[in-house]
Amino acid sequence: xxTGSALASNKRGIRELGAxxxxxxxxxxxxxxxxxxxxxxxxxxxxxxEERNYADFNSYTATVASWRVIKPVYNRDICIDCQNCWxxxxxxxxxxxxxxxxxxxxxxxxxCGVCVEVCPTNPKSLLMFNExxxxxxxxxxxxxxxxKAK
Amino acid sequence: xxxxxxxxxxxxxxxxxxxxxxxxxxxxDVVAAYPITPSTPIVEGYGAYVANGYVDGEFVMVESEHAxxxxxxxxxxxxxxxxxxxxxxGFALMSEVLYQASGMxxxxxxTVVNRALASPLNVRGDHSDMYMGxxxxxxxxxxxxxxxxYDLPLCAFRIGENHAVRLPVMVxxxxxxxxxxxxxxxxxxxxIAYKFVGDFVPVDEMxxxxxxxxxxxxxxxxxxxxHKAKQHKALMDSPAVIDEVFADFKELTGREYKRVESYMxxxxxxxxxLLGSSVHTAVLAAKQLREEEGIKVGxxxxxxxxxxxxxxxxxxxxxxxxxxxxxxxxxxxxGAMGALFNxxxxxxxSTNARPMMTNYIYGLGGRDFxxxxxxxxxxxxxxxxxxxxxxxxxxxxxxLRGPKLGFYEIRRS
Amino acid sequence: MxxxxxxxxxEFSTNNDRFEGAHLLCPGCAHSMIxxxxxxxxxxxxxxxxxxxxxxxxxxxxxxxxxxxxxxxxGFENAxxxxxxxxxxxxARKKKGTLKDPxxxxxxxxxxxxxxxxxxxxxxxxxxxxxxxDFTYVCLDNENYANTGxxxxxxxxxxxxxxxxQAGSASYGKKQKKKDLVAIMAAHGAPYVxxxxxxxxxxxxxxxxxxxxTEGPCFINTVSxxxxxWKFDPKDTIHLTDLATxxxxxxxxxxxxxxxxxxxxxxxxxxxxxxxxGAQGRYRHLFKPENKHVIERIQKDIDENxxxxxxxxxxxx
Numbered sequence: 023x024x025t026g027s028a029l030a031s032n033k034r035g036i037r038e039l040g041a042x043x044x045x046x047x048x049x050x051x052x053x054x055x056x057x058x059x060x061x062x063x064x065x066x067x068x069x070x071x072e073e074r075n076y077a078d079f080n081s082y083t084a085t086v087a088s089w090r091v092i093k094p095v096y097n098r099d100i101c102i103d104c105q106n107c108w109x110x111x112x113x114x115x116x117x118x119x120x121x122x123x124x125x126x127x128x129x130x131x132x133x134c135g136v137c138v139e140v141c142p143t144n145p146k147s148l149l150m151f152n153e154x155x156x157x158x159x160x161x162x163x164x165x166x167x168x169x170k171a172k
Numbered sequence: 173x174x175x176x177x178x179x180x181x182x183x184x185x186x187x188x189x190x191x192x193x194x195x196x197x198x199x200x201d202v203v204a205a206y207p208i209t210p211s212t213p214i215v216e217g218y219g220a221y222v223a224n225g226y227v228d229g230e231f232v233m234v235e236s237e238h239a240x241x242x243x244x245x246x247x248x249x250x251x252x253x254x255x256x257x258x259x260x261x262g263f264a265l266m267s268e269v270l271y272q273a274s275g276m277x278x279x280x281x282x283t284v285v286n287r288a289l290a291s292p293l294n295v296r297g298d299h300s301d302m303y304m305g306x307x308x309x310x311x312x313x314x315x316x317x318x319x320x321x322y323d324l325p326l327c328a329f330r331i332g333e334n335h336a337v338r339l340p341v342m343v344x345x346x347x348x349x350x351x352x353x354x355x356x357x358x359x360x361x362x363x364i365a366y367k368f369v370g371d372f373v374p375v376d377e378m379x380x381x382x383x384x385x386x387x388x389x390x391x392x393x394x395x396x397x398x399h400k401a402k403q404h405k406a407l408m409d410s411p412a413v414i415d416e417v418f419a420d421f422k423e424l425t426g427r428e429y430k431r432v433e434s435y436m437x438x439x440x441x442x443x444x445x446l447l448g449s450s451v452h453t454a455v456l457a458a459k460q461l462r463e464e465e466g467i468k469v470g471x472x473x474x475x476x477x478x479x480x481x482x483x484x485x486x487x488x489x490x491x492x493x494x495x496x497x498x499x500x501x502x503x504x505x506x507g508a509m510g511a512l513f514n515x516x517x518x519x520x521x522s523t524n525a526r527p528m529m530t531n532y533i534y535g536l537g538g539r540d541f542x543x544x545x546x547x548x549x550x551x552x553x554x555x556x557x558x559x560x561x562x563x564x565x566x567x568x569x570x571x572l573r574g575p576k577l578g579f580y581e582i583r584r585s
Numbered sequence: 586m587x588x589x590x591x592x593x594x595x596e597f598s599t600n601n602d603r604f605e606g607a608h609l610l611c612p613g614c615a616h617s618m619i620x621x622x623x624x625x626x627x628x629x630x631x632x633x634x635x636x637x638x639x640x641x642x643x644x645x646x647x648x649x650x651x652x653x654x655x656x657x658x659x660g661f662e663n664a665x666x667x668x669x670x671x672x673x674x675x676x677a678r679k680k681k682g683t684l685k686d687p688x689x690x691x692x693x694x695x696x697x698x699x700x701x702x703x704x705x706x707x708x709x710x711x712x713x714x715x716x717x718x719d720f721t722y723v724c725l726d727n728e729n730y731a732n733t734g735x736x737x738x739x740x741x742x743x744x745x746x747x748x749x750x751q752a753g754s755a756s757y758g759k760k761q762k763k764k765d766l767v768a769i770m771a772a773h774g775a776p777y778v779x780x781x782x783x784x785x786x787x788x789x790x791x792x793x794x795x796x797x798x799t800e801g802p803c804f805i806n807t808v809s810x811x812x813x814x815w816k817f818d819p820k821d822t823i824h825l826t827d828l829a830t831x832x833x834x835x836x837x838x839x840x841x842x843x844x845x846x847x848x849x850x851x852x853x854x855x856x857x858x859x860x861x862x863g864a865q866g867r868y869r870h871l872f873k874p875e876n877k878h879v880i881e882r883i884q885k886d887i888d889e890n891x892x893x894x895x896x897x898x899x900x901x902x
Contacts, residue, residue, distance in 0.1 A: 031777070035607070036846040039607065039609075039649070040394075041818040042648055044394060045398075046398060047397075047398040047399075047401040047402045048402070049400055049403070050395065050398045050647075051467070051647075051648070052277055052338065052375075052376075052402070053275070053276045053277030053387070054277070054340065054387075054388065054389050054391060054399055054743065055276075055277075055385050055386065055387055055389075056385065056386040056389055056645070056646060056648065056649070056650040057375040057376075057383055057384070057385050057386075058384045058386065058652060058653050058654075059653070061222065062382045062383075063381075063382055063383060063384060063642070063653075064381055064382040064686075064689075064891070066384075066601070066603070066653055067601060067603065067628045067731055068564070068601065068628075069601060070601055071601070071602070074653075076803060078647055078648075079651070080385075080605060080649070080650060080651075081248065081605050081606065081608055081644075081650060081651040082605040082606065082609040082651075083607075084606065084607040084649055085607060086606070086607045086609075087617070089612065094751055095867075096222050099722075103595065104594060104595075105594035105595055105597065106594065108594070108785070109594055109597065109598065109618075109622065109786050110618055110786070110822075111389065111618075111824055112443065112613060112614050112615070112616070112617040112618050113604055113606045113607075113608075113610075113617065114602045114604060114605055114606040114617075114621060118598045118599075120599065120600060121595040121596070121599060122597045127606060129596070129607070130606025130607050131606075132612035133612060134612035134613035134812075134819040134820060134822075135612075135613070135818075135819060136613055136822055136823060137818030138820065139821065139823060139824060140823050150820075154708055160653075162595075170818045173647060197845045201674055201681070201683075202670060202674050202677055202679040204666075204670055227675045228677070228680060228681055229681075230673040230676055230677045232669070233672050233716075233718065234671070234712055235708060235709075235711070235712030236708065236709075236712070237593035238662070238663065238709075239663065239666045239708075239709055239712055242659055242660070242666035242667055242670065242709065242884045243667070243670035243673070244699060245657075245659050245667060245668065245670065246634065246657060246659070246666060246667035246668060246669065246671045246672055246674075247671060248669035248670075248672040248674075249657050249667075249671065250632070250670070250674035250675060250678075251674065252678055252683070254674075268658065268660055269659060269663070271647070272659050272660060273882065277657075293883075299714025375768070377685075378632050378656075378657060378671055379632070379655070379671070379674070379675055379678065379684055379685070379691070380685045381630040381655070381685075381686060381691070382685065382686075384652070384653060384654050384655050384656075385655060385656075386645050386650035386652050386656045386657075387656065387657040387658070388645065388657050388658035388659055389645040389646065389647045389648075389650060389658070390641070390642055390647060391646075391659075392646070395647045395648070399647075422768035423606060425820045428746070437636075458680070458776045468741060523663070526781040529847040552757050
């Protein structure tokens with residue numbers, strides 16, 4: 023489902039929810055306990071998502087892309103890296119690294135459109151498009167700066 | 173370090189104090205508790221140990237029994253030894269969390285001082301609360317006297333915390349008849365008791381930050397059934413560990429516990445099956461009847477109420493001499509035969525002896541159960557045996573004022 | 586405590602999220618904005634408990650968890666007790682030396698919706714705060730039982746339509762005022778209590794950091810705009826929250842040690858509550874002529890509350 027956005031780790035969004043293997047009673051987790059990572063995870067707060075060793079139980083490995091009917095498209099040329107979209111994204115789907123906005127995690131974005139609403143640039147650096155539309159086409163037809171009504 | 177508590181070789185303790193000493197010796201990390209009659213003295217006793225430096229762990233006095241068990245679950249998931257105590261209405265209030273504790277596979281020890289359930293309100297001992305817990309997924313072990321109320325919590329930690337089990341354990345004792353009756357108790361020295369219980373070894377602990385874990389996830393129709401089956405399997409497999417712990421305890425103390433206690437069953441023609449402090453009453457009555465009237469009476473007492481010991485009940489009842497068995501339930505049955513009757517009958521059906529099975533409700537709300545009444549019931553079983561069929565209703569009421577009350581009759585002749 | 590920099594959003598955005606995507610919260614849900622922000626406020630280890638509710642049923646559905654930290658759910662009412670039980674275990678094990686890493690800093694946090702905080706879990710919250718455990722309780726207040734389809738809670742404001750306090754030809758919706766839980770928690774003597782809003786991200790982050798840093802029980806009520814039950818477009822969550830704070834329907838303030846009240850956000854232009862109510866489907870019926878009096882009542886309550894908060898701030902009581 024990933025549309026090749028920046029920094030996808032090899033486990034991000036690898037499964038649709040519900041598509042996981044339905045193991046028998048003898049193989050389910052004792053006490054319904056779910057570990058979030060494989061191996062020693064003591065340092066994960068200092069690691070970017072793509073550096074972490076997520077367990078298959080971590081929802082990071084699942085995708086909700088199919089929920090989306092419209093999607094945000096990101097225009098790097100206009101963005102001022104204000105990080106409004108990052109702080110208010112309810113789906114941890116704005117990929118920011120070193121104070122720079124890099125793109126959208128399309129495996130986890132549900133297409134709510136909050137990022138577009140909170141984008142302060144003129145024209146906006148994020149706009150909603152039909153899910154089926156190609157990002158390149160969307161960028162090619164990006165609107166021009168709007169004059170503010172006085 | 174907690175101070176050592178100087179103990180005599182033999183102490184005169186009631187069941188509550190005996191249980192509180194066992195909890196102290198287990199060096200519990202967190203006790204989250206709320207007082208309720210008749211288990212309050214367990215909590216008070218523990219509080220006194222805390223106040224005087226005999227406990228290193230945390231003692232959290234919460235605002236309800238629901239919170240007591242909730243605190244225990246949170247503490248247990250954080251990877252340490254946890255216990256609490258309750259009775260009756262408190263047990264009922266925490267019942268939601270009892271199911272959650274077992275489903276989350278957290279080895280908490282709950283000392284239950286059995287008491288009737290309202291309404292009408294009653295503080296005396298019967299088994300309504302114990303029976304209420306029977307589908308909760310906990311191991312339930314029953315102490316019949318103060319010595320056992322001391323011994324069995326020590327065993328309970330070992331059983332529940334065993335990694336092959338990982339289930340919470342209730343240790344029951346009867347309200348007042350055991351909890352408030354002073355008896356001779358032979359305690360272990362602190363170091364010996366703790367060595368028997370052993371260090372707690374955590375599983376999936378929330379305080380291991382190298383391995384963050386999610387406890388209490390939701391499961392719907394795709395997963396819930398598998399988890400409940402796995403949990404049931406753990407409970408059904410636990411007797412192997414229970415038997416092993418009881419064997420180790422016998423080696424240490426000479427005191428022997430079995431999942432089913434049998435008395436004089438080798439040649440018994442009739443038998444009583446019952447639980448709790450009444451077992452001693454029944455055994456005394458059986459001995460007297462054997463001497464006085466030559467009636468061959470035996471007594472069977474499930475020490476382990478959950479997992480129900482179908483195997484050992486079957487073995488205890490599978491005697492060619494055995495003709496009639498009466499199961500005695502100290503809990504208002506709520507529109508059915510008593511639970512013990514139903515379960516013991518199921519086990520008896522798989523014997524060759526297939527004795528006649530009857531049910532008495534008795535002792536509700538602390539109504540006394542005397543040796544004479546036990547003898548009367550035993551003689552009634554002998555009458556069934558002699559007649560070759562059950563001569564009364566299947567379910568009757570012992571020690572009840574008013575017109576005779578009975579339900580259900582046999583069709584088999 | 587290892588607090589993270591919230592000097593500006595750019596600095597803040599360098600934090601690595603510990604709340605993962607592909608949870609099942611509705612598109613545009615404010616819950617996850619608030620939870621993410623709290624988790625990004627600190628680098629410390631977190632032990633988090635959640636009551637049953639939207640957050641819980643959306644973030645830990647077997648076989649997935651969205652939590653990169655230790656997390657526990659027991660029931661609808663007892664997250665405060667679950668997390669304080671864990672806190673007690675932490676203290677006991679630290680004393681006994683049985684922790685795997687005794688020096689690892691850790692914070693204990695509980696999340697609940699308004700249903701589990703104002704209503705069914707109120708006693709558990711009150712007990713945990715009274716006992717003085719070192720934890721922070723965050724209520725995600727969307728003013729209804731959203732997880733079960735939008736029933737009234739004691740946090741539902743007067744006049745709102747819910748499925749169990751419906752607006753109809755003989756009813757203007759809920760008849761009772763919202764419970765003032767912030768005042769109640771302050772009255773417990775909790776060292777830090779606040780009401781915060783995610784649109785004011787910086788004051789929210791500061792409040793979270795204060796709560797996490799403060800030893801003892803802290804309580805924070807957060808406005809969590811609910812696109813599904815308040816009935817507005819998911820893209821407008823932050824806009825709607827702006828209307829909530831700018832109309833003073835949700836004033837943003839803190840109370841330290843039960844008496845030192847500080848208003849954390851003063852709108853430059855206070856808007857009429859009509860503008861806030863009119864942006865949501867749950868208040869649509871209030872704009873009928875026969876229900877106008879309810880809007881007037883709500884505005885009057887807001888004005889009085891704002892005056893009271895300002896007086897308390899000034900008087901330090």
